[in-house]
Amino acid sequence: MSEASENCSGSCGSCSEDCSSRQQSKEELYEPVNQYSKVNRVIGVVSGKGGVGKSFITSYLSVLLNRKGYETAILDADITGPSIPKTFGIHEKAKGNELGIFPCYSKNGIKVMSVNLLLEEEEMPVIWRGPIIAGTVKQFWTDVVWGNVEYMFVDMPPGTGDVPLTVFQSIPLDGIVIVTSPQDLVSMIVGKAVNMAKAMNVPIIGLVENYSYVSCGNCGEQIQVFGKSNINEVAEKYHIKVLGKLPLTPEISNAVDSENIEGLEGSWLDDAVALIEENYPGRIQSECGCKTMQNQRIAVTVDEEGNIYQHFGSCERFAIYDIENGVQKSKSIIETNSKGHDEISRLLVEQDATTLICGGIGESAMKILMSNQIVIVPGQQGDADVQVAAYLDGATIASSSPTCGNHDGEEGCGCGCNCSCH
Structure with missing residues (x-):
């Protein structure tokens, strides 16, 4: 030029x-x-x-x-x-x-x-x-x-x-x-x-x-x-x-x-x-140069039995899955101390999470996560290990739509759980 x-x-x-x-x-x-x-x-x-x-x-x-x-x-x-x-x-x-x-x-x-x-x-x-x-x-x-x-x-x-x-x-x-x-x-x-x-x-x-x-x-x-x-x-x-x-x-x-x-x-x-x-290579690169779809850090809201916890804002623990070349290499548990949806969202950012798999999640939390380029797979249920495998196989997909709303209403969050899961 x-x-x-x-x-x-x-x-x-x-x-x-x-x-x-x-x-x-x-x-x-x-x-x-x-x-x-x-x-x-x-x-x-x-x-x-x-x-x-x-x-x-x-x-x-x-x-x-x-x-x-x-x-x-x-x-x-x-x-x-x-x-x-x-x-x-x-x-x-x-x-x-x-x-x-x-x-x-x-x-x-x-x-x-x-x-x-x-x-x-x-x-x-x-x-x-x-x-x-x-x-x-x-x-x-x-x-x-x-x-x-x-x-x-x-x-x-x-x-x-x-x-x-x-x-x-x-x-x-x-x-x-x-x-x-x-x-x-x-x-x-x-x-x-x-x-x-x-x-x-x-x-x-x-x-x-x-x-x-x-x-x-x-x-x-x-x-x-x-x-x-x-x-x-x-x-x-x-x-x-x-x-x-x-x-x-x-x-x-x-x-x-x-x-x-x-x-x-x-x-x-x-x-x-x-x-x-x-x-025109299309793969989105992470800051370290890894392929984000092949190398990921997946956070999953979990309960004490290892099932997906349905209420993001009151989640007490996350299972963290480190994926390398599409294969799970490690799994660990981190505690949240139930800090609320804003603090929990920032915790995942600090943990370098690339993906979140969860049940119900509200608009405010999604806004923080998405602004930090964290992919969200909401509305999931059942065993966390199974859902991570399903996501890696392409059986479940990411979404930008909140699965909880009406947090201040008498009818709860809108996802059918009748509680404040924001």
């Missing part, structure tokens, strides 16, 4: 020079992520036109990386055409409190935020003007409590209008994946997306061609129903990589229509995932 020239006017708007001043100006435009979130890699999925399966590619990339043990999330920036929640079978409504808006979770723990999770009815159209839509996308980045995310995929609307521009300018994208289909317009459409990315100084990870062919069920021949693909020539023209070619197959459409994309099995995007892993 070059330094600013002696003739620099200080205005980047009319200058094409990629100097340090321009880079600084770009970074100053980024919106801050929610204070209770730590997002390591952000990858945009774009297309020059609609109808090319961009949302499917977004969803399946997140599924494949989630299967590899990464914490993944999807920010659905396609505000007027949101389809991500239905792809995962998510029909609940997103909730929020003073901490922010909480994303919804797929069956396997992928975090999703979409405007459809905020509308009263899924079929309601979003009849908003551009500035309001762009503002909503920004809020999905700044106001949503994402927690720890290793790979976030942003499903952007097609084209090069207000919303894609807002994403490029407001969210620190590590790179983009361009989705296209085998048609004569491919070169022009891809060119628009490539040139926009270059103008915004965002790296292009590569191209994915959807609806590339149909496989004959008898002989396996690949039939190009939309004509001969020229994706390789287009990729060569713009000096970018082809990440994959996906077939037009009932297997994919059935998985989407049945809202079970997490059950789909296919190797079409394996090369794309491998390239992303290699060039």
Whole structure:
């Protein structure tokens, strides 16, 4: 990157020079992520036109990386055409409190935020003007409590209008994946997306061609129903990589229509995932440089019998599990002296806990823990050893939603225990 020239006017708007001043100006435009979130890699999925399966590619990339043990999330920036929640079978409504808006979770723990999770009815159209839509996308980045995310995929609307521009300018994208289909317009459409990315100084990870062919069920021949693909020539023209070619197959459409994309099995995007892993390492690093998902210190609220104690604020002891390379290495017990939820929360911070597994926990305690990047797995019951093993196996997932409330009311904390467990 070059330094600013002696003739620099200080205005980047009319200058094409990629100097340090321009880079600084770009970074100053980024919106801050929610204070209770730590997002390591952000990858945009774009297309020059609609109808090319961009949302499917977004969803399946997140599924494949989630299967590899990464914490993944999807920010659905396609505000007027949101389809991500239905792809995962998510029909609940997103909730929020003073901490922010909480994303919804797929069956396997992928975090999703979409405007459809905020509308009263899924079929309601979003009849908003551009500035309001762009503002909503920004809020999905700044106001949503994402927690720890290793790979976030942003499903952007097609084209090069207000919303894609807002994403490029407001969210620190590590790179983009361009989705296209085998048609004569491919070169022009891809060119628009490539040139926009270059103008915004965002790296292009590569191209994915959807609806590339149909496989004959008898002989396996690949039939190009939309004509001969020229994706390789287009990729060569713009000096970018082809990440994959996906077939037009009932297997994919059935998985989407049945809202079970997490059950789909296919190797079409394996090369794309491998390239992303290699060039954009997603694992969130702890201060010591360890992989936080493989090396953890898990704190569990426990009673005298080793079962999960249900009331965080009155917990008298924690079981501390030290995990190295995904395997438990030690277990110890620490006493709390029932200091209350604020003091107990700070105790876990002092103990360098990376994860908390508990029963009921209130909003105030979660705020302290999340601000210190401690992952919380609330609402658990039973033997602590069993629940730790379940968490390590991926059977239970973290959440940003408190499981206790109404601490001052006569009906107790709201979790069914009828006591003050805050």
